[in-house]
Amino acid sequence: MRHQAPRGTRDLLPADTERWQWAESRARDVFERYSYREIRTPMFEDYELFARTSGESSDVVEKEMYRFHDLKGRDLALRPEGTASVCRAYLEHNLASEGRVHRLWYLGPMFRYGRPQKGRFRQFWQVGAELIGTAAPTADVEMIALFVDLYEAWGFENLVVQVNSVGTPETRQRYAERLRAWLEPARERLGNDSRQRLETNPLRILDSKDPRDREILAGEFSDQPMPHMLDVLDDAGRKRFDEVLVGLTGLGIDHRVDHGLVRGLDYYTHTAFELHAEGLGAQSALGGGGRYDGLIEALGGPATPGIGFSIGLDRVMMLLEERGELPLEKQQSIYLAAMEGTRSQVPTMARALRLVYAVDYDLEGRSLNAQMKAADRSGARLVILLGEDEWEQGTVVVKDLSSGEQETVELEHLVEALDRRFEPSEGSP
Ligand code: AMP
Numbered sequence: 001m002r003h004q005a006p007r008g009t010r011d012l013l014p015a016d017t018e019r020w021q022w023a024e025s026r027a028r029d030v031f032e033r034y035s036y037r038e039i040r041t042p043m044f045e046d047y048e049l050f051a052r053t054s055g056e057s058s059d060v061v062e063k064e065m066y067r068f069h070d071l072k073g074r075d076l077a078l079r080p081e082g083t084a085s086v087c088r089a090y091l092e093h094n095l096a097s098e099g100r101v102h103r104l105w106y107l108g109p110m111f112r113y114g115r116p117q118k119g120r121f122r123q124f125w126q127v128g129a130e131l132i133g134t135a136a137p138t139a140d141v142e143m144i145a146l147f148v149d150l151y152e153a154w155g156f157e158n159l160v161v162q163v164n165s166v167g168t169p170e171t172r173q174r175y176a177e178r179l180r181a182w183l184e185p186a187r188e189r190l191g192n193d194s195r196q197r198l199e200t201n202p203l204r205i206l207d208s209k210d211p212r213d214r215e216i217l218a219g220e221f222s223d224q225p226m227p228h229m230l231d232v233l234d235d236a237g238r239k240r241f242d243e244v245l246v247g248l249t250g251l252g253i254d255h256r257v258d259h260g261l262v263r264g265l266d267y268y269t270h271t272a273f274e275l276h277a278e279g280l281g282a283q284s285a286l287g288g289g290g291r292y293d294g295l296i297e298a299l300g301g302p303a304t305p306g307i308g309f310s311i312g313l314d315r316v317m318m319l320l321e322e323r324g325e326l327p328l329e330k331q332q333s334i335y336l337a338a339m340e341g342t343r344s345q346v347p348t349m350a351r352a353l354r355l356v357y358a359v360d361y362d363l364e365g366r367s368l369n370a371q372m373k374a375a376d377r378s379g380a381r382l383v384i385l386l387g388e389d390e391w392e393q394g395t396v397v398v399k400d401l402s403s404g405e406q407e408t409v410e411l412e413h414l415v416e417a418l419d420r421r422f423e424p425s426e427g428s429p
Contacts, residue, residue: 008114008122019326020125020317024107026153027127034146036103036129041085043109047077053084053267053295058204064112066122078111082128083292083308084299090132091301101133107313119284119315128289128310135293135305137240140271141247143307147289148253151275154316162258163248163273165241166203167233169294176202178227186221203262217260228259237270244271267295271307277319286319287311332422333358335375335383339368342386349386357418376401382421384414 005011012020031038047067054061066078079085086104089095095102107127114120129146131139148159166172179202183190187198191210198205205213219226233241248255261272274288289309296304320326334357338346346361353359360378362371375383385397390408398417399406409417 006122008116010121016317019321020313022326023154023313023317023320024127027105027107027150030146030150030153031105031129034103034142034149036105036146039086039089039104039106040108041079041082041089041106043111044076044078045085045088047075049084049088049299050077050080052298053087054080060112064114066111066113080112081110082106082108082126082310083130083295086130086308087132087296087299087301087306090304091296091299096133096302096304099133101131103129103131105129119312119318121314125313126310127313128308130306130308132296132306133304135291137243137271138247140244140291140307141251143289143309144244144248144255144271144273145251145253147273147275147287147309147311150311151286151316154320156319159254159275161248161253161255161273161275162261163244163255163271164258164261165229165233165237165270166262166268166272166290167229167237168269171229171232171234171237172203175227175229175232178232179203179205182222182224182227183216186216189216189221206260206262226259229262230257230259240270267292267298269293273309277315285312286315333360333378333380333382334418335359335371335378335380336361336386337368337371337375337383338362338386339388341388342391345386345391349384353384356415357422382418 028038047065050065051061060080065080068076068078070076086106090102090104105128108125109123110126111123113122116122127150129143131143144161144163148161151159167175180198183198183202183205187195189212190198190205191208191213194205194208194210194213206217208214208217217226230238230241245255245257255273258274261274262268268290270291270293272288272290275286276284277286278284287309289307291305291307293303293305295306296302334353336346336350336353336359338361343365350359350361360375360380362374366374372383381401383397383399383401385399387397390396394411395408396411396414397406398409398414398421400421407417
């Protein structure tokens, strides 16, 4: 039987990986310039960690967790997201003792047992950031600026961030009641999940993807407009939210208040934000985040504010590929070609050159003609040909495959000749 990658997963072949690495390295650069430091946490954790932080009524916990027992019967789960793990590590290693404010970022695969469709996988990649230890509204502004600057580093333009405030648990409670009362007349027409959530957690109905629910949320069943979270915020929450908006405007970050924006997980407080893309259908969210002042306490730590976001790299890469906007790094590589009498020199020369350059060569003693074809296919910029006569005289031929130019170079000047040819390479980021 021939095997296939498990449903909802996929392979990134070398050509894909090169594009992903380009996007990842752009992200790294941005994080570094924002003074964020990378954290790597395990890909699986105690199931309880996610159950506790994702909230009992969230889809991820209810239906999508990759939960398993190991050989000792430990109850574990593949991580569905990064924030809970980062906060767990923050507490476990008492990062608070090393300074109050921590700026962290991560990148890695996440796992959710959802129904695969365009832009939705069971193993997907997220890049994200967490700013832990401050409740200052300026932290929210920095987070959103970082979020937007990542997309800009990947070449996205004209971005409009959607923002909302989900308040505090108390104001949210008040809002939940208003929302419940507003939806009550449409109760029978809601989807099954949403009808249940009307009792347990009406806010999550705003997240529903069910077309019937979306139609109801559009509000035609009622002569009252959908209640807005912002209208029930307390004064401090409202002031805070206004400060964030003013900060965004000050940085020239385009944003729009989206009253239907509530994050799917229960530990979020105050600012929530999201970015959507056209052309991805129901799975249009490219990334999102928000403040989670209640999370670290929920994990048994001291009350510690935090804010973060995560961006789905699969969707980002899909969009960049569809738009043909992925600059491919020009290969700065060399193909070493030889003739019968010089073949034995190749491995030594390749090893020396490989200290600096990417070098490829034929392993199978094929004809010069075959080697030149392989050089073309390899995408190498330069061929170094070890001709028999030239080698006798201590020279090689350097051929530039993009221009067709070639020159004979003395071995002792080879490195200079290569550097000269590689130097002003257009297109390399
Ligand atoms: P969330 O943690 O649900 O807020 O998701 C953050 C981002 O991760 C989303 O905006 C998507 O871009 C991405 N994402 C979430 N779930 C999936 C999935 N199953 N497959 C691919 N990307 C996903």
